[in-house]
Amino acid sequence: MEYISTRGSAPALDFEDVTLAGLASDGGLYLPIEWPRFPAEEIAAMRGLSYPELATRVMLPFVGESLSENELRNLCGQAYGRFAHVAVTPLVQLDAQHWLLELFHGPTLAFKDVALQLLGLLFETFLTRRQQQLTIVGATSGDTGSAAIDAVAGRDNIDIFMLHPEGRISDVQRCQMTTVNAPNVHNIAIAGSFDDAQAMVKRMFVDEALTSRFRIGAVNSINWARLMAQIVYYFAAALQLGAPDRRVAFSVPTGNFGDVFAGYVAARMGLPIERLVVATNVNDILHRALSQNDYSAGKVTPTSAPSMDIQVSSNFERLLFDCGDRDGVALAQQMKGFDAEKALKLTERQLGGAAELFTSCRADESEMAQAMRWASENCGQILDPHTAIGLHAARMQDCPAEVPIVTLATAHPAKFRDPVERATGFRPSLPARVGDLFARQERCTSLPGHYETVRDFIADNATPSN
Ligand SMILES: Cc1ncc(COP(=O)(O)O)c(C=O)c1O
Numbered sequence: 001m002e003y004i005s006t007r008g009s010a011p012a013l014d015f016e017d018v019t020l021a022g023l024a025s026d027g028g029l030y031l032p033i034e035w036p037r038f039p040a041e042e043i044a045a046m047r048g049l050s051y052p053e054l055a056t057r058v059m060l061p062f063v064g065e066s067l068s069e070n071e072l073r074n075l076c077g078q079a080y081g082r083f084a085h086v087a088v089t090p091l092v093q094l095d096a097q098h099w100l101l102e103l104f105h106g107p108t109l110a111f112k113d114v115a116l117q118l119l120g121l122l123f124e125t126f127l128t129r130r131q132q133q134l135t136i137v138g139a140t141s142g143d144t145g146s147a148a149i150d151a152v153a154g155r156d157n158i159d160i161f162m163l164h165p166e167g168r169i170s171d172v173q174r175c176q177m178t179t180v181n182a183p184n185v186h187n188i189a190i191a192g193s194f195d196d197a198q199a200m201v202k203r204m205f206v207d208e209a210l211t212s213r214f215r216i217g218a219v220n221s222i223n224w225a226r227l228m229a230q231i232v233y234y235f236a237a238a239l240q241l242g243a244p245d246r247r248v249a250f251s252v253p254t255g256n257f258g259d260v261f262a263g264y265v266a267a268r269m270g271l272p273i274e275r276l277v278v279a280t281n282v283n284d285i286l287h288r289a290l291s292q293n294d295y296s297a298g299k300v301t302p303t304s305a306p307s308m309d310i311q312v313s314s315n316f317e318r319l320l321f322d323c324g325d326r327d328g329v330a331l332a333q334q335m336k337g338f339d340a341e342k343a344l345k346l347t348e349r350q351l352g353g354a355a356e357l358f359t360s361c362r363a364d365e366s367e368m369a370q371a372m373r374w375a376s377e378n379c380g381q382i383l384d385p386h387t388a389i390g391l392h393a394a395r396m397q398d399c400p401a402e403v404p405i406v407t408l409a410t411a412h413p414a415k416f417r418d419p420v421e422r423a424t425g426f427r428p429s430l431p432a433r434v435g436d437l438f439a440r441q442e443r444c445t446s447l448p449g450h451y452e453t454v455r456d457f458i459a460d461n462a463t464p465s466n
């Protein structure tokens, strides 16, 4: 399998190189040159497989020559062996039409573990094979950071520098990152928003001062391997609900557009998806883009769903590319315009392509709290704020009664105890597997939101590549 950049001028790479590269050298995002497609009989034959086996079947077409089928199977077995539920991503029924897909049974209690547990092992495999060192730079609004740190802490050939917006993540999210006492883990709290942190990270991939000395790698969803691993749970859920003989809809709490884009890829691979609901909080750039053709980024508003306090949504570029005839030159121009104006209009073609599968919905704080109360009072389910936004959007849909709607439950409610308690009166306790988080010592460096200062801190503390 070959991978090409959304901006058309970076070299095509294979799976191993694309996993280690993260962002493309032209500033674009890598995508497979074509979508592998499973016929309905092949999808039907996936029913009843264990999660690691399903993951192997779904991801195999993407890895090409970089891993043998058995190597991939072995990595999936290790990655998903660390989950606290035997089904890895279990489905829970809420009522006749609504389901939750629980994606928070991994080590750090959010959906990010599903991909990052595997990505940590892929890095280890490829770096050991090449005898190379990797410097990971990442931006997090809370969940990617903890999952990535858990996945790579203590690995000899990796340093990780994780930027988070100071004061804008939950106390559990912060401690899950800052209490990891491994010498290769560096937490940086920056003054600013997640968007500011993400912009700095993207700039580092094309900054000679870093790229000439370090091999820079990505754990954010700009890295194709992240999205690849997230495709699997759409298959897992749909198969349990009757696919390929029955269509299934998904409602996805959305920020950086990675999770929902993985659903789009599942549909392109042949999974019968009725629709994908893009559910946002009041940072609603994606809802405005899809419903009013207004992709314009304003200031980020802090909310009770902080992991989705994002305006500039990285993976939307992948959708614009795929729905826009895959014209990298035109997209590079469009994104240049966005960088200058902080706004862009979708072409007719991009809008039409997106409308075939996507719809969108925005929830404010009160709608989010109402959804939490509805699930608690009617279904005995305590939801985290992000999942509640997804459920609100799911319940606004007018899908035919025979189409199940699955809301992706992206985080454990204990990660966001304060807003959950405010809405439901119930304060979730931390599962035993995260341990004595608040008794541990924190380690974190606070830096101003100034690019050169952050870059120089990384350059001074990273191990040069060999
Ligand atoms: C708990 C939670 N829900 C939803 C999202 C949104 O996912 P995505 O950025 O892939 O759209 C995130 C982070 O991005 C998250 O941490």
Ligand SMILES: N[C@@H](CCOP(=O)(O)O)C(=O)O
Residues within 6 Å of the ligand: 139, 140, 141, 142, 143, 144, 145, 219, 220, 221, 222, 255, 256, 258, 307, 308, 314
């Ligand atoms: N919500 C995310 C933001 C980063 O998104 P990613 O999927 O691109 O890593 C987080 O929790 O950090």
